[in-house]
Amino acid sequence: MTPWIPPTINLWEASISAKKDLVIEARNLTKVYKMGEVEVHALRGLSLEVQRGEVMSIMGPSGSGKSTLMNTLGCLDRPTSGEYYLDGESVAEMNDDQLADVRNRKVGFIFQTFNLLKRTSALANVELPLRYANRSENRGEIARQALEAVGLGDRLDHKPNELSGGQQQRVAIARALVNNPSFIMADEPTGNLDSKSGDEIMRMLLALNEERGVTLIIVTHDPEIAKRTRRVVTIRDGQIAEK
Amino acid sequence: MxxxxxxxxxxxxxxxxxxxxxxxxxxxxxxxxxxxxxxxxxxxxxxxxxxxxEGIGTNLLFVMSGGSSDVTNPKPLTLADAQAMQDSFAAPSVIGVAPMMQGSGTVTAQGESTSTMLEAVTPQYGPVRNIELTEGEFISEAHVLSRSAVVILGPDVAKELFGRTDGVVGETVRIDGQPFRVIGLLVSKGGSGFTNEDNRVIVPLTTAQSRLLRRSTPNRVDMIIVQAASSEAVPQASEEIAAILRGRHRTGIGADDFTVFNQQDFLxxxxxxxxxxxxxxxxxxxxxxxxxxxxxxxxxxxxxxxxxxxxxxxxxxxxxxxxxxxxxxxxxxxxxxxxxxxxxxxxxxxxxxxxxxxxxxxxxxxxxxxxxxxxxxxxxxxxxxxxxxxxxxxxxxxxxxxxxxxxx
Known part of the structure; x- marks a missing residue:
């Protein structure tokens, strides 16, 4: 089997000379899981670059390695081999606590199931990343501004079960934004919403990109969602599928 | 965080x-x-x-017969032993010696009957054990010498027999069928069960020896309570008593036929x-x-x-x-x-x-x-x-x- 040479490798050389502002720079990522005796190759030498301010969607059938790529880019997991630079910082070799720190400062997560803390007010939910960042000064104020930015300035003290699905996802967006991350990783952000509020959430995410230049990566299997992003990356068998 | x-x-x-x-x-x-x-x-x-x-008294030593099993001819404690301990030359640390016998008996009066602890003592028992009376007087030397049939009642006994705890002096009770005149009443100390100090009667030692608590050896006593001059003098007093008893009982060295308990040992x-x-x-x-x-x-x-x-x-x-x-x-x-x-x-x-x-x-x-x-x-x-x-x-x-x- 001839080794697969990533087509971006020369582009990457060129990128340095072009001084592109890269948020994500992943080279030759592999990820191998052991399922009992069987080794599962979830990523097979995948390389990817994401520029600051880009809007990108990652698509792919289940089992394609899409989730593994998301977890790796989101610093939730380490690749088995390969290099990953996030804002120029090498992440692939970091220990658990360093990864936690990178997630806290540089990655804003948005989940399909919102993942808000029950019995905790919207404000406290949004404050959570600030707490883990050990930022005590006007934490409440920063969180309040983030909630106002997503149009929930009047719902600060509401608990998640007192909010609609769309509102809950907006709280999650505020939480993702509150630490000014390098990029937002949204995993099926509209998957649990009706089409109207799903559309609202998509528009809000795209607007954040337009107005604030927030880098956005959306993992989805919905082509309608993917169509609305400028760049679509399709994963198949742990590699980026040729267009 | x-x-x-x-x-x-x-x-x-x-x-x-x-x-x-x-x-x-x-x-x-x-x-x-x-x-x-x-x-x-x-x-x-x-x-x-x-x-x-501690309520028993202060700085007390309790001498009982019986000790090492090596003694070939163990002798019981007697009144004479107690008298020997009062010798202020041989035992300068001792200020009080109270020989006593213990037993139980049935006390009856006016058709009422109760079984109680019986203590047979000498006058010295009063100061040594801090005996206090609500009325009447304690056993005197005269009572002991004349083997008088007199008794001091505990408050529980008085209550049981007469239904009251005052004005019982002068009454007559029968102990194991023999008449005794009540000459005093003890102060209530409370307590219950085996530590009940209120359920007892006190009679003169000699009276008990001849009428109530018969022992095989004449003049035998069950225990001699010795009071030392002070708490510092307790070990010294213990030594002195032991020396006296060894001499009187003619036991070999290291094989006593008696045992001295210190109050501190009990504590x-x-x-x-x-x-x-x-x-x-x-x-x-x-x-x-x-x-x-x-x-x-x-x-x-x-x-x-x-x-x-x-x-x-x-x-x-x-x-x-x-x-x-x-x-x-x-x-x-x-x-x-x-x-x-x-x-x-x-x-x-x-x-x-x-x-x-x-x-x-x-x-x-x-x-x-x-x-x-x-x-x-x-x-x-x-x-x-x-x-x-x-x-x-x-x-x-x-x-x-x-x-x-x-x-x-």
Whole structure:
């Protein structure tokens, strides 16, 4: 089997000379899981670059390695081999606590199931990343501004079960934004919403990109969602599928 | 994350599952309450017993017959032995010698009958044992010399026979069928069961020897109580008495046919016994605290599994291992601390209740809750919470964020 040479490798050389502002720079990522005796190759030498301010969607059938790529880019997991630079910082070799720190400062997560803390007010939910960042000064104020930015300035003290699905996802967006991350990783952000509020959430995410230049990566299997992003990356068998 | 805040978060999460938290706390409450109450009752019993022994008199030595089994011809203690101990040249440290005999008898009067302890003594018994009378007078030298049929009644005996505890002097009672004139009434000292000092009668030693408590050897006595001049003189007095008795009984060196007990020996023995009792009770109670700790561990493990997704989320948002660890340890130690505080209150209530029950049944045990046992219980319950919380907390902190987030 001839080794697969990533087509971006020369582009990457060129990128340095072009001084592109890269948020994500992943080279030759592999990820191998052991399922009992069987080794599962979830990523097979995948390389990817994401520029600051880009809007990108990652698509792919289940089992394609899409989730593994998301977890790796989101610093939730380490690749088995390969290099990953996030804002120029090498992440692939970091220990658990360093990864936690990178997630806290540089990655804003948005989940399909919102993942808000029950019995905790919207404000406290949004404050959570600030707490883990050990930022005590006007934490409440920063969180309040983030909630106002997503149009929930009047719902600060509401608990998640007192909010609609769309509102809950907006709280999650505020939480993702509150630490000014390098990029937002949204995993099926509209998957649990009706089409109207799903559309609202998509528009809000795209607007954040337009107005604030927030880098956005959306993992989805919905082509309608993917169509609305400028760049679509399709994963198949742990590699980026040729267009 | 700041510690104060993690305590608030822990409290919130415990309040979210009120019934479960309450039941878990209950395990610790019972454990701590049991420890506190048992230690308190044990100490109460200890001080009661110590008080009783000290109430017998001060600086006393108790000489009894019987000692080493090597003695070929052991001799009993006699009145003559007691008289020899009063020799102020041979025994300068001794200020009082009270030979006595003990037994039991049936006392009857006016058709009423009661069985009671019988003490046969000499006049010296009064000062040596701090005998106090509400009325009448103590046994005199004349009573002893003339073998008078006179008796001093304990208040319980008087109440039993005459239905009153005053104006009984001059009455006549029968002890084992023989008439005795009542010449005095003892002051009530309280107590019950085998330590009841109120249920006894006191008669002259010689009278008892000839009429009530017959022994094979004439002039034999059961025990000689010796009072030393001061507490410092007690060991010296003990030596002097032993020397006198060895000379009189002609025993070989190192083989005494008598035994001298020191009051301090009794105190030490009693303290040792009640100490063991207290430790035993406390130990049994500590086991329930351990069970409570296992309850905490159990519930924390359930809680970790239930909140796997929450842990995953917190990690995704940047929580480090330590942050999760602190969060769960805060919860478990808060459970146990709460249990500890409630347990101290409950233990105190139990102690008060035990004291009240004891007082009602004349046992007169006053439970003593020491600051040390409160501190011990608090620290121990905190330690239980931390120890049994450590494993679940570590389990939570070690969860892989990816797996935890995927957990359904």
């Amino acid at each position: 700041d510690y104060l805040n993690s305590l608030v978060v822990a409290l919130e999460s415990l309040m979210a599952n009120k019934l479960r938290s309450a039941l878990t706390v209950l395990g610790i409450v019972i454990g701590v309450a049991a420890v506190i109450a048992m230690l308190a009752v044990g100490r109460g019993a200890q001080s009661t017993i110590t008080g009783t022994i 030490d023995t009693a303290a040792a016994v009640t100490g063991v009792l207290t430790i035993f009770l406390g130990g049994v109670a500590a086991i329930s605290l351990l069970v409570g700790g296992i309850g905490i561990m159990n519930i924390m493990l359930v809680s970790v599994i239930e909140r796997t997704r929450e842990i995953g989320l917190r990690k995704a948002l940047g929580a480090r291992k330590r942050d999760i660890m602190i969060q769960f340890l805060a919860e478990s130690s808060m459970l146990s601390l709460l249990g500890g505080i409630l347990g101290i209150v409950l233990g105190w209530l139990i102690s008060v209740a035990v004291g009240a029950v004891a007082a009602a049944s004349n046992a007169d045990i006053t439970p003593v809750i020491g600051v040390d046992s409160v501190l011990l219980a608090t620290l121990f319950s905190m330690a239980v919470g931390l120890f049994f919380g450590l494993y679940p907390a570590n389990r939570a902190a070690s969860l892989e964020p990816v797996e935890a987030l995927r957990f359904e």
